[in-house]
Amino acid sequence: MSSPSADSTTSLTLNSTIxxxxxxxxxxxxxxxVPSLTSTNNFINFCLTYPNLPNTNGSQVTTGSCNSAPMGAIPSIQNIPSVKIISPKYGDTVQPNTELQVSFAVQNMEVGAPVDPQVNYLSAPQQLNNQGVIKGSAFMVVEELSSLTDTQPGNPQTFSLFQGIQGAPVNGVLQGRITNGLPSGVYRLTMQLRASNRQPLLVSTPEHGSLGDMVYVRVYCWGRQQRRFCRKF
Known part of the structure; x- marks a missing residue:
């Protein structure tokens, strides 16, 4: 592949070398x-095949859209990212309405590089840093369940908390905080890694371990003293 020309990022013509x-x-x-879709021009006009959809143009088009941004840079198999929730642990019971600290370890990912999701959502390719790992951000999602044995798929539009994790890892560990805690119930807590423009991560092989992690926790009061405390909320 040849080096990019001075106007490669502004030209409206596909460079034949790519x-x-x-x-x-x-x-x-x-x-x-099933057979794949095919193209001899890198699908540059793919969205013309969906004339009823507007272009994905940086804003969050909740009615659906078509994205013309290239997928972008993909890391080597050695640089596929992963994450592990350290605390709370799977099956832990925590006090309701009480600040909850969440920590998780992440590797092969430069987190803390999100763009403005109101202006640049899904509007640029995935990027790698100088070490060949994906640049992006980490998010914590909390969803309430009916029980620990709940088998019904959830409604993605309904969640108790969606929060970006700020700051750089310390010794590979990131910290999150649910400031006001959670009401009594059963919850699924998920950690998600995304590229800078909030898109799901793209990696170099379809066969790999999970790029995210989740735990299930119970939130309720136990013991006489704790129940007295919970009645204040």
Whole structure:
């Protein structure tokens, strides 16, 4: 591949040196697979095939849109990121309405690099830093469940908390805080890693471990003293 020209980021013409010839193949799908879409111009006009959808243009189009931004830079298999929630632990019971500290370890990811989601949502390719790891951010999501044995898929529009984790890791560990705690109940706490423009991470192989982590916790009062404390809320 040749070096980019001075106007490579503003030209409206596809540079022939970056045409992906493999995109012209439908993959000769085996049983259980479907043929891929094909293109000889890197799908640069793909969104014209969805004329009823507006362009994804940096804002959050909740009615649906079509995104023309390239997928971007993909890390090596050695640099696939991962995350592990350290605390609370799976199955922990915590006091309701009480500040909850959350910590999690992250590797192969430069976190703390989110863009403005009101202006630049999904509007640029995934980027790598000088060490070849994805630049992005980490998010904590809390959803209430009916019980620890709940088997119903949740409603993605309904959640108790969605919070970006600020700051850089210390010794590979990030800290989050649920300042006012949670009401009594059962919750799923998820840690998500995303690229800078809030898109899901892209990695170099389809077979890999989870890029996120979750724990299930119970929130309720136990013991006479604790129950007296909880009645104040």
């Amino acid at each position: 045409v992906a010839s493999g995109f012209a193949s439908d993959g000769s799908p085996a049983t259980g697979q």
